[in-house]
Amino acid sequence: MDWSADILGTDFQSCGIDAAGSDGVVRQATLIRHRTARDQGTDAPPTPTERNGAVLFLHGWSDYFFNAELATFWTGLGYDFYALDMHNHGRSLQSGTPGGYVANLADYDAEINRALEVIHHDRAAPPAVTMTLMGHSTGGLVAALWAARHPGKVDFLVLDSPWLEMHGSSLVRRAAHAMVAPIAKVRPETVLRLPERGFYFRSISSTAEGEWLLDEKYRPPLAFPVRAGWLSAVFAGHSQVARGLGLDIPVLVLTSSASANGMAWQESMRRSDAVLDVGVIALRAMALGRTVTLERIDGGLHDVFLSAPDVRQDAYSRLARWVHGYMQATMPAHRREGDT
Template sequence: MSAPLGQAWRLLNQGEDQLGADFYYRTFAFAGPKTQVHTTLIHHLGNQQASKAILYVHGYTDYFFQAGLAQHFVDQGYRFYAVDLQGYGRSIRPSTPPNWCDSVEQYSQDLDIALATMKQDGVEQVVILAHSTGGLVVSTYLAHPYALPERESHYQMPFPEVIGLMLNSPFLALPFPPAVLNRISWPIRILVSALPFSYLRAKKITTYATTLHCRFGGEWDYRLDWKPAEGFNLSFHWLREIILAQRNLAQQSLSIPTLFCHSKISTIGKDSVVETQQGDGVLDVDSMKQAAEKSFTNLTEVVIDKGFHDLYLSHETAREEYLQAMDNWLAQLTTTK
C-alpha cells in the first residue's frame, strides 16, 4: 500500500467543473507505477449536509459527464460524487497513454483518495455505482484482502462505510457467449501475454458510439477527445490485466449488497444503429450474468429491456426503468442500514 496521507497524494487544483456551477472538481496528484499520475473527484453541490452519498465510477474510454444522473440522486436526498480515474477524462496527462494501466489494482488508490475525501466532506456511508470496466475496478477493490480499519490505520484518517454496490453492465467477462468464452480464454491470454507492447489501432467509429453522440444523431453531447467515437488504441497489456482481474474476481465471494442491472440482450456486431440500440452493443449479457452470479452472494438482478451498454444513456423509457430500479433497491438497502 501507499504512504500515509501527507505523502500519498496532494491536491493540485480545484474549482467549478466544466459541467457548470452545480459541480465542483478536485484534482489530486500521486505516484503511479512509473510516473506521477492524477485523479479527479467531481461532486454535485446539492445536499451538502447529507451523510449518505453515491460515488460513480466510469467505464473504459469514458469519463463522467452525466449531469442528469447526478441531479437524479441529489433529488433523492443523496450527495453525489464521481471520479475520473487516472488516465481518463479530466485526469488524462501527456506523460502516460490514455486508459493505460499496469494492473487493475492500481486504481485502488484513486478510490482511496475519493473515499477519504468524501469522508473529509462529512459523508458517512457510500453506495458505489460502477459502469462497465468500472464495475471490474470497483469489484476488485472491494474484494481486496485489506479491510477498512487497515486502510484507516495506514492513511491515518477515517474512511466512510461502503454499504452497497450498483453495477451498470459490468465488464466481468470478455464479450463472448459463455460456450465460446470457455474455448478461447486461454488462447487470448497466451496471445496478449506474448505481445504485451502491441496495440490494436483505433481507426473506425464504432456503431455503439453513433447511437450515443449528438454529432451522429444520438442525444448526448460529450467530449470526443476524452471519449472518442473510434475508441483509444487497445493495449494488449491492458487486455491481459483485464483478463487477469476477471479471473481473480471469479475466485472471490463478495457479500456486499449488490444491484446488477443489464440489458435484456446483446447486440454486439450489429451493423445498423437501430439494431444496436435494441440491447448491449458492447458486452455479452449471458457471460456478464454468469460471472456476476459466481462472484456476488447478495445479488439483485434487474433486466432493462432495450437498455444500451451504458443503461443511463439508453432511450428515455429504458433509462427511466433503470433509474427506478436503482431507487427501489436503494430504498430497501437504506431501511436496513
Template sequence: MVTPPWCLLDSQVDLLGKDYLCHTYRLPGPVTMVESSLVEYLPAMPARTAILYMHGYTDYFFQGDLGPFFAKLGLGFFALDLQGYGRSIRPNTPPNWCDSLSQYHMDIRMALAHMRSAGIEEVVILAHSTGGLIASSYLAKQYDMDAANEQIPYPAIRGLILNSPFLALPFSPKLQLHMTRLIWWVVSALPFHQLRADKISTYARTIHRRFRGEWDYRLDWKPAHGFPLSFHWLKQIIFSQRDLLKQRIPLPTLMCHSKRSTLRQHSVEAVRQGDGVLDVESMKGAAGMIFQNLTQAEIDGGFHDLYLSPEPIRERYLSTIERWLNQQILL
C-alpha cells in the first residue's frame, strides 16, 4: 500500500462539544505544508455510510445539529474545514487563499481515506456554495484521472447533495457570458489585486445573532465584512466553472436552492426572502449542463445557505434531503 502524502497530527474534542472530535492533518500545499481539519460526529451506533460536509467561501463548519440529524437516519457524519479556513487557519498562509481550487482535492482525499479507515464504506458529499464547486470539480476529475491507481483505500462515493452551489458567477443568464468575460480580463490584468469590503454585508446581517440573525458563529473565521477578495482567487473560480461546464457527472445529485435571488436587494428584510449571494437561474442552468442524474429542489424563502434559513424553511430543506436519500436507497 502506498503511503499517503498526509499525516495525522492530533485528534481532540472539538469546539462543538464532546459529541464531536476534530482530527488535524498536515498535508502538502502549493508552497509549503498546510493543515486541514476533519470534524467527526460520534454517534451511539457505527455506520457504514456517511455524509461528508463541505463549507463555502469565508466559512467553516459550525452547524452542530447536522451530526445528530444524520445519525438519526443511520448515517455517519464528517465535516471538513479546508486548508486556510476556520479550524485550519494558520499564520503561514492568508485565510481562504488558494493557488488553485484543485489544491482542495487533497483535503477531500485525506477526508475520504480517514473515513475508510474508520469503517465507512460509502459516502454522500454534502457541499455548500464554493464547496459545491470544489466537490463537483473533484468528482469530475475522478472520471478521467488515475486516482484509483494510488492504492489508497477510499469509500465509494454514492451521491452528491448541493446546497446553493457556486456553479456560475452571480449574474443573470442574460448577463452571464458578457460579465464573465469582462471579469476574467480584469482579474487576469490585476492578479495580485484585492478588494476589501468597507461595511458589513447585508447577508451577514440576516444570519449572525449580533445583527438580526439566529446563528452565533465565530466572526474571526467567518467575518461579517468577508476576507479581502483576491482577484487571483476569483480567476480560479471562473477557470473552475468553465472547466466544469465541459464535464458530465453521472453521479446521483440533488441540488437544493432558494426560489429566488435577492442579491440585488439592499434591505435586510428583502435579502431574507431568498438567496442573497448567487443568481438562482444561472445556478440552475449550469447544473443542468453538468449533472446527468440531477434532481432539483426549490426551497421557497431559503437563504443562500439553506440550513441557516429560519427553522420551518430549514426543516423543509432537511426533509428534502431525507426523501432524496430514501429514493436513492442510501438509507
C-alpha cells in the first residue's frame, strides 16, 4: 500500500483503499495508522516489547478520526493502532457525494474487510496475536453488526457510546421508522428537515468551548444533512440489535453516566451525553452477546474519550483494566490452535 503523511502529523500515515460491496459498487475509504518516530522511514511494523495485536477504530456519523491520544493509549499497551475513515466521511469525502450517507449499514462491510486485510499485510503478524474492533456512536453500531455477520474475524469488541437504539424506547423507533420508510424507499437521499443542534460540537471543539482541534469540513458543527435512506438504515440496525446479536466474543461498552437532552443549551451538557439516551443504550448493550461489560463514566461526553481530562483519564483507566483482564489475560482458543 502507498502510505503517505497524514493530517494528524508526524506519527500518522494514511492510505486510500477501494472496496467493492455486495451490490457491486466500489467505495473509497481511508485507513490511518499510528507509527511512532522511531518507526519512520521503514515499512517494517513497530516492535514494542510485547506486540499484543492490532486495533481498528471506526468513527461515528458525520465524523472522522482525529484523537491522537486514543492511538497513543493503544500503542502504549503494545497494540498496533489503525483507524478507518469510512466512505462519505472525513478523509474519504468526495465532491458530489452526500456526506455521511449510506443506504445500508452492511455497505461498510467491504471496506472494513479490506482494511483488515491491509492491516494483516502491514503488520506481517503471526496468528497468535489478536484483532480488536473499536467503534464510536454510529461506528459502534456498525462494528457490532459487522462482528455479528463475520464471526471469528475479530477477537474483541470495544464500543464507545454505541448508537444501539433511539431515545426513549423501541416504540419510538418503530413509529419513526414507519414514517421514514416510504420516503426512503422512493427517494432515499431526501433530506429530512429535523431540528439542528450543535451542542455536542460546542462541548468538544476548540473553536467553541472544547479542547479538540477539529476540521469543520470533516466534522461540521451541525453534522451532515439527515437523509431518509440513511436514517432508515440506522433504524434497521437498531432492530437487529434489539433482537439480539449473539456475539461470542468479549464486548466492552463505555457510556456516560448521564444524558442531557433538549433544544436549549444546558450547562450539564459539558459533563453528559448530549446525543444519546445512555439508559436505553445500557439496556440494549445486554443484547449484544454473552460476555458484555458495561462501564458508566461519570461526567463523560458522548465520546467518553473527548471528555474533560480527569474524566477521560477515568475512561482510559477502565478501558486499560478491561484490556488487562480480557485481552491480555485470555488468548482465544482458535488463536492458540494456530488458525488464521
